Amino acid sequence: MPQAVAELDDIQGLLKTGYGPLTEASNLVLWVRDPGLARAWLATFRPTTMGDLARTRVAIARHLAVSAPGLSALGLPDTVLERFSPEFVGGMAADPARSRRLGDVGANAPARWAWGQAGLEPHLLLMLFALPGGLPALLAETRTPAFEAAFEALELPTAPLDGREPFGFVDGLSQPVVDWDAERRPDTSEDLDYGNLISAGEFLLGYPNEYGLVTRSPATEDADLGRNGTYLVFRQLHQDVEGFWNFVNANGGLPLAEAMVGRKLDGEPLARTGERPIRGVGPKQSDIDFNGYDFESDVDGLRCPITGHVRRANPRTGDQPGGNLGIIRKLAGMLGLGIERRPDTIASSRYHRLLRRGRKYGAGADTGLHFICLGASIARQFEFVQGAWLDSAKFGGLSGEQDPLLGSRQPHPAGHATDAFRWPQRAGPCRTLEGLPQFVTVRGGAYFFLPGVKALRYLAAL
Ligand code: HEM
Incomplete structure (x- = not known):
């Protein structure tokens, strides 16, 4: 208990x-x-x-x-x-x-x-x-x-x-809300929906995690x-601010930068649903405005590109194609009848949340992020998010692209390129930008x- x-x-x-x-x-x-x-x-x-x-x-x-x-x-x-x-x-x-x-x-x-x-x-x-x-x-x-x-x-x-x-x-x-008061009961049907209240054991050793187990x-x-x-990951990430904005301004301006991040400059999410409350978001209206969304009404990434930084870093429901199921179909799925979506015990974002505690450093050309995150499992949290989601050239059924902010743009060992950005347009065909420069460079780090x-x-x- x-x-x-x-x-x-x-x-x-x-x-x-x-x-x-x-x-x-x-x-x-x-x-x-x-x-x-x-x-x-x-x-x-x-x-x-x-x-x-x-x-x-x-x-x-x-x-x-x-x-x-x-x-x-x-x-x-x-x-x-x-x-x-x-x-x-x-x-x-x-x-x-x-x-x-x-x-x-x-x-x-x-x-x-x-x-x-x-x-x-x-x-x-x-x-x-x-x-x-x-x-x-x-x-x-x-x-x-x-x-x-x-x-x-x-x-x-x-x-x-x-x-x-x-x-x-x-x-x-966006930060997970830690379940300090042990209100969560993982592995119930509520996990079929995206939630932001996450078991304390995901961030603290000695307490049950999202699997109901103690690390x-x-x-x-x-x-x-x-x-x-808890474990703490520290990475010094240099940002080429001038290179980023030169590229953005030459290829589409601010809407391109916002598509790469998945939020507007002032933080407003590109994907919005707001149709149902999300566990662990609110009650403050600003929390609801900035985090009361998932990707169920944007499965194809027309509002927020699938490859956008915030969507790769926390796919919310994006890893459960097919969108939110009604209660009858959910129950049918739980009984093994006509399953269209199963609770996923690997990709579901609740197993891969990070408490971010980093801050920016420097100014001018020598600036970036002291990226710091906390989690009870470096492998399942930071390394999974960084490796399987941000750095992957095959994330979400895509190919040939990595996180548009963070990608190293190095060809993958199998030889395929990683430096593209497919920018879905709400009207007309998707625009493909190739040859993205590297904007973020790792300068140091440790566990x-x-x-x-x-x-x-x-x-x-x-
Ligand atoms: C210089 C490098 C980076 C920049 C400029 C950057 C920028 C941003 C921005 C602007 C946001 C949206 C605001 C927010 O939700 O707080 C964000 C969200 C986020 N980033 Fe990064 N980030 C960087 C590196 C990383 C790294 C290395 C990771 C993980 C390995 C990461 C994980 C996340 C996560 C988990 C979110 C919240 C996503 C969500 O829950 O919606 N970021 N980042």
């Missing part, structure tokens, strides 16, 4: 919020210089917890995540490390097959990254957030001599949060290191684990 998430003082607050009012933030990737000093510093570190957020309105926030090499550097034995998920232990950059699946080829190849290459992975990720004007003091207070003696730090600052990503689109609109947690005889923690407070204490005491 699912239980409400109650151990709020053990859970880092990043699971609850992206800290909109704390517009200043910086990410420090750290390498342990001295394990003893690193553990001593860790013993003094207190992350902002969900308990803090429930009690007060915070003016600053601090979060700490650890990579697999980081756990080793802090002294965690290999026998325990191996209980974490294989993709976390293996790392983002070390396996050429993983790099191919993630689209980390060509200009995205890890060998070209500024940080995070195989063998040089950072050990920890320290994330700091502050109200306007508060970040310099928070950084100064953090980077004490004891901190500098313990770690070598690479600071990756973010740009002040203004709700837009560098291409100019409103960002951070394997790395535990020792005396501590469960996974409980109340981390965002532990609960007790697990952090355990690591400090190793």
Whole structure:
């Protein structure tokens, strides 16, 4: 029986919020210089917890995540490390097959990254957030001599949060709503419809997920290191803003850019139904306006192209061709009579939701996204979305195209091209644009684990 998430003082607050009012933030990737000093510093570190957020309105926030090499550097034995998920232990950059699946080829190849290459992975990720004007003091207070003696730090600052990503689109609109109160009962007929309320176990180890199962947690005889923690994926994605708008302006202008994203510049979705309520969307009208849609009335992608970024990243009902079934046909399907659509236990978007916590960085030519997402399974969430949906040249019955924003444009190993964009027109034939340039380039990245407070204490005491 699912239980409400109650151990709020053990859970880092990043699971609850992206800290909109704390517009200043910086990410420090750290390498342990001295394990003893690193553990001593860790013993003094207190992350902002969900308990803090429930009690007060915070003016600053601090979060700490650890990579697999980081756990080793802090002294965690290999026998325990191996209980974490294989993709976390293996790392983002070390396996050429993983790099191919993630689209980390060509200009995205890890060998070209500024940080995070195989063998040089950072050990920890320290994330700091502050109200306007508060970040310099928070950084100064953090980077004490004891901190500098313990770690070598690479600071990756973010740009002040203004709700837009560098291409100019409103960002951070669609997020899954976590079922903190254990209201969800997965695997009932309501799963035949798209829903936005997602089991807590999809984002937190130790709780039932969308399969009704609890993700394997790395535990020792005396501590469960996974409980109340989650995996964190960090990718530094450089954006060629000038190249993007040059291409867009030469080929169709703003409507083309909006078709590539699947939303208008101000966030309004291109696909709209609004015919029935969606579980986990609302009650605020702005949530309904910006997320109260699925693709059932746009199966052919005439309003929002099937390949549009938001549709690839979360196909909502797009993976269930045939549209929403009436109750009679649904029941007939559940009884095995005249099935036109079955609940899909792999492709349904509820198994592949991401809590996005990234922010933009830089300005001018050196700008992009510090893409950060949280999930209880890196393989089933981030890697599936990135590899099977965004990077795939065969997504949704298409061929020869990848995500129009993110594609590496490298030919696939089988030889076929990936650099087209088919732009359906509501009147007249589909327009095909070929030779899309690469707009987004991976500059660094790593897999981390965002532990609960007790697990952090355990690591400090190793
Ligand atoms: C520089 C790179 C990227 C840019 C410029 C970008 C931009 C955007 C924009 C403008 C939106 C619509 C606003 C919103 O719903 O919040 C969006 C949504 C989204 N993006 Fe990205 N994105 C990038 C990379 C990624 C990556 C790497 C992933 C996952 C691996 C991803 C996953 C998503 C998801 C899941 C959504 C929400 C879709 C939905 O639920 O409707 N994005 N992105």
